[in-house]
Amino acid sequence: MALPLIERLIAVIEQTGAGERVAFSLACDERTTLPLASDDAAELLGPLLENAARHARRLVHVAVETVGDRRMLVVGDDGAGLDSAQRDEAILRGARLDSGGEGHGLGLAIARELAEASRGDLVLARSPLGGLEVRVGWTLSA
Numbered sequence: 001m002a003l004p005l006i007e008r009l010i011a012v013i014e015q016t017g018a019g020e021r022v023a024f025s026l027a028c029d030e031r032t033t034l035p036l037a038s039d040d041a042a043e044l045l046g047p048l049l050e051n052a053a054r055h056a057r058r059l060v061h062v063a064v065e066t067v068g069d070r071r072m073l074v075v076g077d078d079g080a081g082l083d084s085a086q087r088d089e090a091i092l093r094g095a096r097l098d099s100g101g102e103g104h105g106l107g108l109a110i111a112r113e114l115a116e117a118s119r120g121d122l123v124l125a126r127s128p129l130g131g132l133e134v135r136v137g138w139t140l141s142a
Contacts, residue, residue, distance in 0.1 A: 047107030
């Protein structure tokens with residue numbers, strides 16, 4: 001189940017400096033699952049949630065939803081966001097757009113690789129909240 005994993009990861013991030021200053025909103029049915037092993041789901045979700053908390057002004061929204069035959073994991077924030085060229089660069093392994101920040105620039109690239117390894121895709125877009133939105137989607141088997 002996706003909900004307990006997401007709640008555990010949020011609880012860990014809320015203990016960090018970035019996580020303490022933002023609010024998390026979560027929209028996920030308790031029976032909804034992600035189509036990947038829980039270790040892989042944690043490895044994919046962790047960097048997405050950390051990035052969102054680090055770049056958000058006040059709010060990070062996480063949703064797991066089914067749209068048609070697709071299961072979607074959506075993580076968005078109300079930060080400054082990225083323009084389209086920056087979004088393309090951000091998913092390259094080792095790319096860092098915030099040169100003064102922590103980390104090694106691997107989070108979004110690893111998330112993309114895990115999504116693709118589980119026959120999904122990862123798309124970066126502008127969040128309705130104003131910042132970055134990461135959408136990871138998988139086609140559900142009939």
